[in-house]
Amino acid sequence: MxxxxxxxxxxxxxxxxxxxxxxxxxxxxxxxxxxxxxxxxxxxxxxxxxxxxxxxxxxxxxxxxxxxxxxxxxxxxxxxxxxxxxxxxxxxxxxxxxxxxxxxxxxxxDTDDIQAVVKKYVERSQLKHRKHQAQEELQKMTQSLGREVGKTNKLTSLGAASSELVRDLRNPLTIIRGYLDLLNYELKEKQESTSDEMNEYLDQIESNVGRCAELVESWRALGRFDFSQLQRLNIPKLSNDCFRDAATHTDISFSVQLEGIEEQYEMLGERLQIKRALQNLIDNAVEAVEHQPNPQITVLLSMDGGDLEIKVKDNGCGVDTKRLRWIFEPFDNTATIEKGAGLGLFITKKVIEEHRGSLQFESRISEGTMVTVRLPQAQTALGYFSSPESLIPA
The missing domain is CATH 3.40.50.2300 (Response regulator)
Structure with missing residues (x-):
């Protein structure tokens, strides 16, 4: 037997x-x-x-x-x-x-006695074992449920707080932008010459105020996909814009490489959301390499079938394999990824998936990280976004 x-x-x-x-x-x-x-x-x-x-x-x-x-x-x-x-x-x-x-x-x-006793106590032990397993499973389920409830509560609280924060930030940003426009106007009206350095400062202020305004709008739009904002996006240019913004605060070497794709390549998407997703990936890469002796970040754009493939690679410290399974969870902070609220990759993944794309994360300790984003090209995306119902999962 x-x-x-x-x-x-x-x-x-x-x-x-x-x-x-x-x-x-x-x-x-x-x-x-x-x-x-x-x-x-x-x-x-x-x-x-x-x-x-x-x-x-x-x-x-x-x-x-x-x-x-x-x-x-x-x-x-x-x-x-x-x-x-x-x-x-x-x-x-x-x-x-x-x-x-x-x-x-x-x-x-006696043979009958021994068989009866053995049957009784084997069954008792197995029952205890099953009870112990059930208790362990129940404990795991309880812990898992507790984590999910905690995340839900955090997201609910964050949603309410974000709504207030967006309203609070929009007013001062509007005022700052107004004074910046007024300052530029006054300088031109008075025909006062400004140094190249001063012009650079003004440009940086204007650029970053604009970025803050975009982030506020992006937060406001998070959780609802706005079909009215879909437009053709030049992804190589958008990637370079994100690099340029990041390069103003660091000496890290950046590069955008095109493989089998033209500089004017376009995809269909919501500009603020896609830019924010790319910016999150680049910001994460910057944090990962900031302590490396020869920091490098590369964005590789290529075509794979009917999809655009964007790879953001860095030679940073990498992420432990034990953390990879949680990397897209909200409020998951790691030493090498997010140093904020732990929402960067969670939001990025949500944005990419809303655009009918996918996101893959590969990393090795001391070797670096590569994040691969796949998005449908503009012609393919038109079929996806022809109606709101097309975004509803099958």
Whole structure:
């Protein structure tokens, strides 16, 4: 009979060959049997085979059954243990019950009795084991549910806070932009010459105020895909714009490479959202390489079938494989990825998927990271976005 068809595992520990073999012959058709002639050998089998029931003689050389009973209970408190006792050892057998044995059988044992006792305690051990497994699964489910509830609560709170934040930020940004326009106008009206450095400062202020305004609008639009904002986007130019913004704050080497794709390549999308997604990937790459001796970030644009493929590669510190499974979860902060609220990659993935694309993250510690984004080209995307219903998952 195959082991998987048997009802359980039984370990017999007895220094006498006769009782050992008798038990094996009686039980072998229903159970997987393991034999040991001394306590220490039985302990080894207990650790390796994890039996449902241990049948052990009380009187043995080297170590007695009582000593073995105590060791077994220290190793596995839940395994069932039945002691074998000879005539005149009833008091010792009863003492074994007090030390943690489940039952005892008197030699010479009756076949029907031994089968009934073994069946009873094997089933009891298996029931305990299933109960323990169920408790572990329940605990895991409870912990998982707790994490999901926590994320939901955070996202709900963040949504309410973001709505207030967007309203609060739009007014001062509008005022700053107004004063900036007024300053430029006054300088032109008075025909006052400004240095190249001053012009650069003004350009940077205007550029970053514009970016802040875009981010505010992007936050406001998060969670709803606006079909009215779909337009043809020049992805090489958009990538270069993102690099230019990042390059103003760092000395890192950036490059955009085109493989089998023209500089005027276009895709259909919502500009603010796509730019924000690319910016998040580049910002993450910048953080990953900022402490490297020769930091490099490359964006590789190519065609793969009917899709545009964007690869953002860095030679940074990489991400541990244990963290990769959580990398797109909201509020997942890592030392090498997000240093903010832990929403960057979560938002990026959401934006890419709303554009009928996909995002893949590959990373190795000390080797770097490559994020691959696939997006449908403009002609293909027209079919996807012909109506709002086309975005509803099948």
């Amino acid at each position: 195959e082991a998987e068809q048997l009802q359980g595992k039984v370990l017999v520990i007895d220094d006498e060959r006769g009782p050992r073999e008798s038990l094996r012959m009686v039980l072998k058709y229903d159970y997987e049997i393991f034999l040991a002639d001394r306590v220490d050998a039985g302990i080894e089998l207990l650790r390796s085979e994890q039996p449902d029931l241990v049948i052990m003689d009380i009187r043995m050389p080297e170590k007695s059954g009582i000593e073995g009973l105590q060791e077994i209970r220290d190793i596995d408190p839940s395994v069932s243990i039945v002691m074998l006792t000879g005539y005149g050892d009833l008091e010792t057998a009863q003492a074994a019950i007090r030390f943690g044995a489940n039952d005892y059988l008197q030699k010479p044992f």
